[in-house]
Amino acid sequence: MHIVVKDLWKVYRNNIVALRGVSFELVNDKLVILAGPNGAGKTTLIRIMDGEISPTKGYVSTNGLTPDEARLRGLFGVMPQEAQLHEYLTVREYLYYLALIKGLSRSDARKEVSKLIEDFMLH
Ligand SMILES: Nc1ncnc2c1ncn2[C@@H]1O[C@H](COP(=O)(O)OP(=O)(O)OP(=O)(O)O)[C@@H](O)[C@H]1O
Ligand SMILES: [Mg+2]
Known part of the structure; x- marks a missing residue:
């Protein structure tokens, strides 16, 4: 798995800034834990990565695919x-x-x- 997230921003309609320029790259990681206080933006990030919502700005790819393509190919699972x-x-x-x-x-x-x-x- 190769996941790239570059300068990801999410500003919700009520002007709440949930993500401010998040960037990281994961290459063949087996387990990654996303931790942070309530309201840090964890759910927002995951929802953008799996194509549920769009970012205000920025880039996400999973194995070179957009979130929608990756979801269609069954690359995401939810527990x-x-x-x-x-x-x-x-x-x-x-x-x-x-x-x-x-x-x-x-x-x-x-x-x-x-x-x-x-x-x-x-x-
Ligand atoms: N649909 C929405 N509309 C407006 N604001 C939202 C929406 N969803 C989340 N927010 C706001 O965006 C910020 C990030 O929320 P998010 O749910 O991504 O955080 P979280 O890290 O998953 O928090 P928690 O640990 O409580 O699950 C918060 O300030 C939240 O109130
Ligand atoms: Mg959450």
């Missing part, structure tokens, strides 16, 4: 901060639903879910 467990879904159904959202075909999703249930001894 919710709190699992939204549905009380009427079984573990198998819930994992199957997440696999479909991730873009797996129905048959691949079924196989993947069975493997996970087996690996984590959830049966």
